[in-house]
Amino acid sequence: MVKRKSNIVVGSSGLIKSINKKNVLNTIKRSEMISRAEISREVKLTMPTVMRISEELIQDGLVCEVGKGVSTGGRKPNLLSIVPNGRYFLGTVIQKNIQSIVANMSGDILSSYRRDIDYSGGEDKILAQLEQCMEEAVRMSGLTENDISYSGIGTPGMGFKYTEQASDDVFSYWATKRMDFFKEKGHFKWPTVVENVAKLGALGELEYGIGxxxxxxxxxxxxxxxxxxxxxxxxxxxxxxxxxxxxxxxxxxxxxxxxxxxxxxxxxxxxxxxxxxxxxxxxxxxxxxxxxxxxxxxxxxxxxxxxxxxxxxxxxxxxxxxxxxxxxxxxxxxxxxxxxxxxxxxxxxxxxxxxxxxxxxxxxxxxxxxxxxxxxxxxKPMEALGAVALAIEAYFEKYCSDKTK
The missing domain is CATH 3.30.420.40 (ATPase, nucleotide binding domain)
Known part of the structure; x- marks a missing residue:
């Protein structure tokens, strides 16, 4: 459990290290190029802590040095940036049809595949169609299944209080399901996180669009x-x-x-x-x-x-x-x-x-x-990119947690 008092985070040593690492990683990701001193000021960590974390991120292939910054009186600082192709992610959106994309950490799309949904065969058949769409997008990207670090899925509204049969099977079907449906029924080849498609549109614009x-x-x-x-x-x-x-x-x-x-x-x-x-x-x-x-x-x-x-x-x-x-x-x-x-x-x-x-x-x-x-x-397909952004966020959370256990 993390307790907050003012802006101070109180918790175990491992938890604090995980939060610090994630803050540094997200700060670098949001910036095209940034110095360690700028990171230190932004996330309010000491320079030795930032230097230690950044070196770990470089060793793990997530971050790299990309040149020199402007001097403020001393030596020009080394600038850090995310390695775009350091990791790859899958984003899938369910609407009238299914679209899956493969993208890198910068949101560059390597492949996109779209297919219709047949709702006549029940849950297992629908999940098989989702997985087929995801697998085809990976195949088209030229990557292997092991190259995908995490997956995000955007869905129509789910978990309604009650639902009447609608003429549109997309909504009447998904409205009766809950987010846990994918954990209970899904057997995807990658760790997967799920969110509503409209929220993913907002997230896609925030990370890769005018937002x-x-x-x-x-x-x-x-x-x-x-x-x-x-x-x-x-x-x-x-x-x-x-x-x-x-x-x-x-x-x-x-x-x-x-x-x-x-x-x-x-x-x-x-x-x-x-x-x-x-x-x-x-x-x-x-x-x-x-x-x-x-x-x-x-x-x-x-x-x-x-x-x-x-x-x-x-x-x-x-x-x-x-x-x-x-x-x-x-x-x-x-x-x-x-x-x-x-x-x-x-x-x-x-x-x-x-x-x-x-x-x-x-x-x-x-x-x-x-x-x-x-x-x-x-x-750009902003909802699908939002699913990628969600997958990246989930991967960063897991990576930072695993590295500090």
Whole structure:
């Protein structure tokens, strides 16, 4: 047990050494290049302690010296940096399909593989599909299975209080499971840590995207589901029980649409991809189209690009519903910024515009209107990279603990 009094950590000698090593390692990882003196000042450790720890990290191939820094009067200091290819990690995200990536400690992606999920065969078959996707990503990277140090998995919402059968098997299936499902049923070849996909999007932006320059933001995942991850003080905030951020199941209409979670009027029922598709199909059929049921996302994207008024109106309407939900969370959290991510953000600028405008109109306090609304990083799979970042964090924890036993 670690006890904290002010900023002083009290515990066993081994525990203190483990915490110190992890602080030094994380400080080097966050910096492109940093001197031992700078590390000493940042983590508030003596120079001899920093020098001892850094030498151990160099010997274990995690850290290396990369050149000289600027002199402040004496000799130029040696600069330390993470060895990008010192370790490799696997990140897997479960959404409508499964995507696995292999990346190094700098977040450089070596390979990516995506496959559909077949839910017809039960738990063992689903886990086998997950493992197949992970193994194929490793094979494509040119690495061996033994080269992977740790694995991270991002899932849809899990462990709901109760769930009604939904037309979308992705959510109805996973909502009935709990995080321990992977420990109980999974037999992956690598040590694996699991987290909600929206939180991993927030973590991915923090480690490898525009979140690196921010200290306090909400990451909004607008996809087949609607989720949220909160970063506060430069760290991912998961709440007291690890389940903070269920934005999609905040009700905006108690008498509204049924949701697969068992409640009514959930935000996800109004502004997710499934909601957008339903709204568009209904509008097209009301306008006399006999093909309404066959329309998909690409159809809406093409129609919006051509200025189709039905597509534009539906995107504005669905985006405005998300904006109402975001105004509520801004009124509660007063974050410094909102980062919008997910498939809807990537494909539909009008949806994003409507979301932002409606949110601003419904924010209660004038001071809160200074919030930045930012588009998420679109050139990288941020949720999968968040799974990699989670795996790296878990590996560092284990490495530092094992080395000080």
């Amino acid at each position: 690196k320059s921010l200290d306090d933001y909400l990451y909004i995942f607008a996809d087949y589901g609607i989720g949220m991850g909160r970063v506060k003080g430069g760290k991912l905030d998961v709440g007291n029980s690890g389940v903070a951020g269920e934005l999609g199941h905040m009700s905006i209409d108690f008498n509204g649409r049924d949701c697969y979670c068992g409640n009514r009027g959930c935000l996800e029922s109004y502004c997710s991809i499934n909601a957008l598709l339903k709204e568009y199909r209904r509008e097209k059929m009301m306008n006399g189209s006999a093909e309404g049921a066959g329309y998909g996302l690409q159809t809406i994207e093409d129609a919006a690009g051509q200025g189709d008024p039905v597509a534009e109106e539906v995107l504005k309407r669905v985006g405005s519903w998300l904006g109402i939900g975001l105004a509520n969370v801004v009124n509660i959290y007063n974050p410094g910024a909102i980062i919008l991510g997910g498939e809807l953000e990537r494909r539909f600028p009008l949806y994003v515009q409507s979301t932002s405008e409606t949110m601003m109109k419904n924010i209660f306090m004038d001071k809160s209107r200074n919030i930045k609304v930012l588009a998420g990083t679109i050139e």
